[in-house]
Amino acid sequence: MQLDFFPSRTLTLYLAKMFVVRILAVLVMLVLVLMALDLLGSTGDILAPEGNGQAEILKYASLRIPQLIARFLPYSVLLATLITLVTLNQNSEVVAMKAAGLSAHQVLAPLLLTAALIAAVSFAFNERIVTRANATLKAWEAADFGPIPEETGLRSNIYLTDGENIMTAAALSGEGERIALTNVTWYARAPGGIIRKQIRSPRAAYARPGWRLEEAVRFDVGSAELRELGEVVVGETLTPAQIDLQSVDPDAQSFWELSQTIDAFEAVGRRTSEMRAKWWHRISGPLSALLMPLLGSVAAFGLARSGQLFVRAVIGMALGFAYFVVDNAALAMGSFGGYPPFLAAWAPFFLFLLLGETVLVRTEE
Structure with missing residues (x-):
């Protein structure tokens, strides 16, 4: 026994x-x-x-x-x-x-x-x-908890950097140049990280180059002035490829998909x-x-x-x-x-x- x-x-x-x-x-x-x-x-x-x-x-x-x-x-x-x-x-x-x-x-x-x-x-x-x-x-x-866009590649809580500036989005849908961002906020910062102005928009799309914010509203921190801008283009150096890499959610990917993402990040020298x-x-x-x-x-x-x-x-x-x-x-x-x-x-x-x-x-x- x-x-x-x-x-x-x-x-x-x-x-x-x-x-x-x-x-x-x-x-x-x-x-x-x-x-x-x-x-x-x-x-x-x-x-x-x-x-x-x-x-x-x-x-x-x-x-x-x-x-x-x-x-x-x-x-x-x-x-x-x-x-x-x-x-x-x-x-x-x-x-x-x-x-x-x-x-x-x-x-x-x-x-x-x-x-x-x-x-x-x-x-x-x-x-x-x-x-x-x-x-x-x-x-x-x-x-x-409203309607979810039907586009593929749906992700949430996007955080992107463009030099000193920052762009955030509540959700991302689509792939490549068809990427669409919702509930977007653009933070224009001075050297040292101080925010000079903030631009909010319900939607953004790729403008070749940059990202076109629709129905944008700007808030100037210095003057505390709120102004409607209509359409405005920001983040000219941010490309769809960069967003694909920066907006990855590891918890939403399978084991094998995460392996491929890690390889892609390492190929471009990103922290993994x-x-x-x-x-x-x-x-x-x-x-x-x-x-x-x-x-x-x-x-x-x-x-x-x-x-x-x-x-x-x-x-x-x-x-x-x-x-x-x-x-x-x-x-x-x-x-x-x-x-x-x-x-x-x-x-x-x-x-x-x-x-x-x-x-x-x-x-x-």
Whole structure:
């Protein structure tokens, strides 16, 4: 028995089924509660445009739920691990398995296998559904929950620099010279970054060269004067190719699309550390589910009647949540260039993998 990593087929299926049911139950509970809280704060904005109603609320929920599932699936695996192991411990099932000759790793093996399958499903779900939901929801929010333009290449929250000057846009649609910008703001700045004037426009299109702002309104900071300009051309040095590179949203691209974007940025000498860190995290993020049975395993072992089961469950929860805190901090440091991208994405994973193994071996093996 000790030479086999997995216990018997019957016991493996029993533990895996118990674990999956609890993961789904916790995930559904978390998503429903968080979705209800989200709608409390967002329903007013969704219904603000004329003609919006229940269909738009359901559309928002359909776009938001995949984001919540992707974000809280690892938390669900952690909580399901604790619930499963505490239940097994209280019912003396762990004692029975160890008395039958199973090691701590063999007891956890069905949970680890299930978590690995969950990680694979999570990766596919993120690539096929979450990235598209991110792109659509950001574009819809940029349009203030109004009609979304039908053009291709829809992106949101555009930030462009033209020397000292800055151009921002709520949304971008189209490709190449057919790019169209909406809710555009042009900031003309003096040397040192002081804003001299601000021009706002609901729409902008490529003017070969520059960008033609329609129905533009200028505000002079020095004189505090507001003036309607009609059409005006700004940003003569900004080309559609530059905008294609500067307006990339890594969260709205799949793993393979992001790989091509990183190659394009590196080809022109652009900084890619933030995108590279997120690219690596596309793999390490779903794999975090594999850590949860290991970090929560401290709740499985030790006699339930000793009175320390609750303390062990709290320790397991603390280890799991500590991983998420360290992971988010490392990813933020990688985005700012403080850590190399590979280290930012993978260091927390390997650190807590070693920590979980150390705790398990020291206490049980």
